[in-house]
Structure formats: C-alpha cells, structure tokens
Amino acid sequence: MQINVLDHGYVRLIETWGHGEANEPEAGMVEAARQSTQGSFRGWEKDERLLAHLMKYNHATPFEFAGMVIEVQAPIMVFREWHRHRTQSYNEMSARYAPLPDLNYLPTIDRLMHTADKNKQAGAVKGAEELTRNEAEAFRMKLQASYIAFEKAYAHALSQGIPKELARLGMPVGRYSRMRASANLRNWLAFLTLRMDPAAQWEIRQFANAVGDIVAQEFPHTWKLFRQ
Numbered sequence: 001m002q003i004n005v006l007d008h009g010y011v012r013l014i015e016t017w018g019h020g021e022a023n024e025p026e027a028g029m030v031e032a033a034r035q036s037t038q039g040s041f042r043g044w045e046k047d048e049r050l051l052a053h054l055m056k057y058n059h060a061t062p063f064e065f066a067g068m069v070i071e072v073q074a075p076i077m078v079f080r081e082w083h084r085h086r087t088q089s090y091n092e093m094s095a096r097y098a099p100l101p102d103l104n105y106l107p108t109i110d111r112l113m114h115t116a117d118k119n120k121q122a123g124a125v126k127g128a129e130e131l132t133r134n135e136a137e138a139f140r141m142k143l144q145a146s147y148i149a150f151e152k153a154y155a156h157a158l159s160q161g162i163p164k165e166l167a168r169l170g171m172p173v174g175r176y177s178r179m180r181a182s183a184n185l186r187n188w189l190a191f192l193t194l195r196m197d198p199a200a201q202w203e204i205r206q207f208a209n210a211v212g213d214i215v216a217q218e219f220p221h222t223w224k225l226f227r228q
Contacts, residue, residue, distance in 0.1 A: 001217060003210040006203065008176050009074045009104040011210040012221040016218045018066020018185065025049075026221050029185070032065040048221050055201075055225040060186050066219060067184035070211065075105040077173040078204050087187040092179035095168040099158060103176040105203070112136040114202065137141060148171065189226055
C-alpha cells in the first residue's frame with residue numbers, strides 16, 4: 001500500500017507484525033493481554049471488547065505487541081519534526097553516501113495563504129504586510145529558482161570531486177529525502193495523536209493522515225477504538 005503525499009512525497013507500507021499464535025491480524029495484542037491468565041485469542045466478537053477496555057483505561061502495554069514498518073519520502077523539514085518521536089526507529093537516506101534526488105517541495109499558493117489560528121507557531125512575523133496571492137506566487141517563483149540554483153551548484157561540486165558530505169552544505173530543507181520508520185502500534189498511535197492534531201504543521205499532518213490510513217487498513221479494530 002502506498003499513499004502519495006504533497007507534490008513528490010509518499011508513505012508506503014513495508015511490513016506489519018502482531019498476528020500472534022492465532023495468525024490473525026491484531027490477535028497478538030489480545031494474546032499479550034491475556035498472558036497473565038494464560039488465556040488466548042477467542043475471536044473478535046469477544047476480543048474487541050477487551051481491546052476497548054484496554055484503550056479506555058489506558059492499559060497500553062498490549063498495543064506494543066503489534067506494529068509496522070513504513071517507507072516515507074518527505075521534505076527534510078518534515079523529517080526534522082518527525083524525528084522528535086524518539087520511540088520510533090529510523091534509517092534515512094544519507095547525502096554523505098549518495099546524492100539526494102532532485103525533488104523539492106514547492107507549496108501551493110493556497111498553502112502559502114493558509115494561517116492556522118490554533119497553531120501559535122504558524123503565521124507571519126509580527127509587523128509583516130498582509131500576504132497577497134501575487135506575493136505568494138512571487139515567493140514560489142523565487143523558491144523554485146533557488147532550488148534550481150542549488151541543484152546546479154550541487155551537481156557541479158560533485159562533478160569536480162567535492163566530497164558528497166560537503167557538497168550538500170547548502171541543501172535546502174525543502175529537499176526530499178527518504179527513510180524507513182518502525183514502531184509498535186502504541187507508539188504509532190502516540191505519533192498520530194500529536195501529528196494529526198490541527199495544531200501540527202500542515203505538511204507533517206498530511207503525512208500523519210497517510211500513516212493513519214495505513215493503520216486503519218492493517219489494524220481496523222484498534223483504529224476504530226482510537227477514533228472513537
């Protein structure tokens with residue numbers, strides 16, 4: 001399953017775990033919850049109530065017995081926020097070893113015009129003029145030109161033998177990178193709680209929504225309880 005995000009990004013499912021001895025999606029969490037009484041998976045008619053009880057009263061440990069690995073292509077600025085979630089395991093493409101693809105995030109005019117009243121970090125600097133669509137388009141053109149200029153300088157530096165780890169010094173945070181992220185379901189839900197929130201930056205929220213869509217498909221019983 002792959003979900004495209006923004007202009008060049010995506011979230012792609014690599015693998016899931018947590019089927020347990022019953023070999024039933026999400027059953028591993030139920031089996032873990034019943035370990036103390038040496039019980040087993042009994043079928044979702046009964047066991048969805050158990051999951052609901054665990055979710056309601058924040059007995060979260062059993063949700064650590066399922067999880068998933070995803071691949072993400074996103075702007076570097078999104079990864080810098082994402083990596084604050086230290087309960088996930090990451091392995092990101094490195095410009096020390098390979099040139100990053102010539103893909104850059106170019107926000108739309110509507111995104112540039114957007115302000116999030118609930119997000120104190122969003123919005124223009126104090127004293128700035130009111131943004132017009134013409135000024136937003138002018139910014140987009142300048143941003144695109146800066147991306148082109150950097151890529152030209154980057155490619156030239158690489159061709160002249162500048163070490164890859166130094167040729168990247170001017171790399172813009174709008175450049176796309178790629179990573180794999182792994183976490184148990186408990187920590188994916190914690191990530192989604194923060195990053196699907198309207199106060200989160202819009203760009204990472206789009207990626208979180210895509211992660212949520214994958215969780216909904218792969219862990220439907222947990223997702224149903226999480227969204228209640």
